[in-house]
Amino acid sequence: MSDLQLQHLEKIYDNKVQAVYDFDLNVEHGELIVLVGPSGCGKSTTLRMVAGLEDISRGKLIIDGKDVTQMPPKDRDIAMVFQNYALYGHMTIYENMAFSLMLRKENKNEIHQKVLAAAEILDLTSQLNKKPSQLSGGQRQRVAMGRAIVRKPKVFLFDEPLSNLDAKLRSATRREILLLHKRLNATMLYVTHDQTEALTLADRIVCMSMGHVQQIGTPLELYDHPANLFVASFIGLPPMNLFDVEIKYAQAVCSDFEIDLTPEEYNVLKDFEGRKIVMGVRPENVVQGGGLVVDVVSNENLGHNTLVNGVLGRHKITCKFRDWCNYKYGDKVNVSFKKRHFFDKETTGAIKI
DSSP: OOSEEEEEEEEEOTTSOEEEEEEEEEEOTTOEEEEEOSTTSSHHHHHHHHHTSSOOSEEEEEETTEEOTTSOGGGSOEEEEOTTOOOOTTSOHHHHHHHHHHHTTOOHHHHHHHHHHHHHHTTOGGGTTSOGGGSOHHHHHHHHHHHHHTTOOSEEEEESTTTTSOHHHHHHHHHHHHHHHHHHTOEEEEEESOHHHHHHHOSEEEEEETTEEEEEEOHHHHHHSOSBHHHHHHSSSSOOEEEEEEEETTEEEOSSOEEEOOHHHHHHHGGGBTOEEEEEEOGGGEEEEEEEEEEEEEEEEOSSOEEEEEEETTEEEEEEESSOOOOOTTOEEEEEESOOEEEETTTOBBOOO
16 A cells, blocks of 8 residues: 555636646655646645645545545644744744644653654754754754654655755755655655756656646656656756757758667657657767767856857757866867657657657
8 A cells, every 4th residue: 555645636726727637646655756847837736735735626635545635634644844944933942843742732751752852863952942043044944844753744745845045055954854764764745846856855756847747757767768848858957958850861850960860769760750850968968079060158167077058050059078178159069969869849748769
């Protein structure tokens, strides 16, 4: 039995606007699932339906084998961590972490042990007598996580918990969440618009757009085998280079260049002979050396990698070279494409080679 089952969930508001369509997912015990997509894609609405903060218009929600679709939030045995921490400013850190247990009238000694254990996990022991205003943003987010941990819920929900932190704190707190997940072996649903968080945290990713699930899979599956053009362009930083091409005589012909297809590629793409399709190339699969000429626009050194932005004919292109490069505006770089992806221009679906 899956720990958490979202069975064809849909959300339709009173004004007939539909925010989520047919969301179907089984989450195994101890799995960390990340819902990712642009703002307004329905990911937070889905999380709020699981939490009970939004009514479910259609479908069922099953937690630990029990139908909780109509159950109020307090009875679902879930804990939610918000992006704004939602801490009580007049309470100490200890009181914030213990508050939900005190409301449930749990034994004081048990509450004390649970708070101390959570504080130890999150390195907050020395902060327990302080008020939230005395802590950094990263520490306050750890308090919010600690408040969830002490409840020992069946499911943890995270709604963009790192969005209020600066880049350095985001990276550090991301590692803490990953470590927390490993230590607790907890079932977690995590919402973010940041693909870096999705790729580094997730056991599986749910990529969403306009209320629809576009693809569910491991980070590597979404990166190496995107289901459609949306996933291909959304997952990956810098994003995938995309070119309109026509299949002609074992070549992918663009308005500015031609690519010889491998036998494996042409064996599939010959069915698209004479048709326009989309060819995608990730920046790291643009390699130095070859018959294509890129006119350099800018050069960004990133240590062991360099991002070279330029144009290939009239098409913008980003290259990610595994070297320290010193190209200047106007330089020419010969390149080739090591790996290509192809997509049906009409359906936007991936063409599997």
